[in-house]
Amino acid sequence: MTQTIAFIGSGNIGRSLARLAVDAGLDVVMSNSRGPETLADLIxxxxxxxxxxxxxxxxxxxxLVVVSLPFHAYDKLPPEPLRGKIVIDTMHYFPERDGRIEELDERRTTSSEMLQRHLSGSHVVKALGNMDFLRLYSSARLSGDLERSALPVTGDDAVAKAEVTRFMDTIGYGAVDIGSLADSWRHEAGTPINVLPYVSEPPKGLNQEQANHWMFNAPAAVVSAVRVKELTDQATRTGRVGLFLEDLFPVDS
Ligand SMILES: NC(=O)c1ccc[n+]([C@@H]2O[C@H](COP(=O)([O-])OP(=O)(O)OC[C@H]3O[C@@H](n4cnc5c(N)ncnc54)[C@H](OP(=O)(O)O)[C@@H]3O)[C@@H](O)[C@H]2O)c1
Known part of the structure; x- marks a missing residue:
């Protein structure tokens, strides 16, 4: 099992996963775009x-390298140092944030396949990107705990997926293999498995501001492996690409 995890991107998701890795006894090496000296507080x-x-x-x-950047920066990742490495892709494509990418808007490919194309010598696995960063940290549970949740995993390399599954197990999550990177749209932003199943049912009648507040403070919900499979099977490739959480949350306007 990998003992040192590298992070490219040390923002919300990178930090949550690094905390879980350290809690589990692993070593972490953190990086960002502005340089190691800007990460002193985090370290x-x-x-x-x-x-x-x-x-x-x-x-x-x-x-094992976790990449957690805004998707528009994916092609800044350095292919040579990442050659031969397993790369966990937590990223999502949001056109409003990342700029329009025609082949994603037309659903001709997935963001993870684009990352794999850019990092052709690496083994990309899409995982750990379908929870919000707060619950991602607070919901982690050891194997055997009745409150442990599962998350979907996709990738083209079985060995890489197995290693990522071991990593997820170590930091507190079950993994459900739902296919290849071509299938990874089933756990992209805006799909039924994205964020909301891991949060308790919200009260009815919240406005957007109350909903945002509730999201930050809401208790977690447990998502079983069976439920992961059901929800990812329910996903359809229709409608707008890259829905934000605010677009999905049931609010009174
Ligand atoms: N936030 C969530 O709850 C959540 C949930 C699921 C999935 N995601 C997805 O996960 C990804 C990361 O989200 P986040 O919320 O963690 O983002 P974030 O808080 O904005 O952090 C982004 C990180 O990426 C770094 N970065 C940007 N460009 C870089 C480059 N060229 N090279 C190296 N590092 C670079 C930033 O470093 P600098 O600050 O130095 O620029 C920062 O550390 C996104 O694609 C997001 O859609 C987020």
Missing amino acids: AELGDQARAATPAAATEAAD
Whole structure:
């Protein structure tokens, strides 16, 4: 099992996953776009198991690399240092944030397939991107705990998927293999498995502001492996691409 995890992107998701990895006894190397010196506070908080590096240097130390960037930056990831590595893709494409990408808008491919094309020497697995970053940290549970949730995983390489499944198990989640990167649209933003199943049912009649507040404070809900399969089977490739959570949340206008 991998002992050192590299992170390219140390924002909301990167930090939550790094905290879980450190809690599980793993070492982490964090990186971002602005340089290792800007991560001093985070490293101090994560403790002795953490250090900061440039993206290229971070990947040297690890077999498993978590990439957690706004999707528009995916082609800035350095292919050479990532060659041969397993890459966990937590990213989603949001046209409003990332700019329009025709082949995604026309659903001719998936964002994870585009990442795999860019990192052709790496083994991309889409995982750990369908919960919000708050619950992602707080809902993690050891194997055997009745409150442990499962998340979907897709990828083209069975060995890489198995390694990512082991990593997820170590940090507190079950994994459900739902296919290849071509199937990864089933757990993209806006699909039935995205975020909301992992949060308790909201009260009725909230306006947008109340809904946002509720989302930050709401208790978690447990999502079983069977439920992951049901929800990802229900996904359809219709409607607008890259829906934000606000578009999905049931609010009174
Ligand atoms: N937030 C959530 O709850 C959530 C849930 C599921 C999935 N996601 C997806 O996960 C991804 C990350 O989301 P987030 O909320 O963690 O984003 P975020 O808080 O904005 O963090 C983004 C990170 O990426 C780094 N970055 C940007 N460009 C880079 C580059 N070229 N090289 C290296 N690092 C770079 C940023 O570093 P600098 O600050 O130095 O630029 C920052 O550390 C997104 O695609 C998002 O859609 C987010």
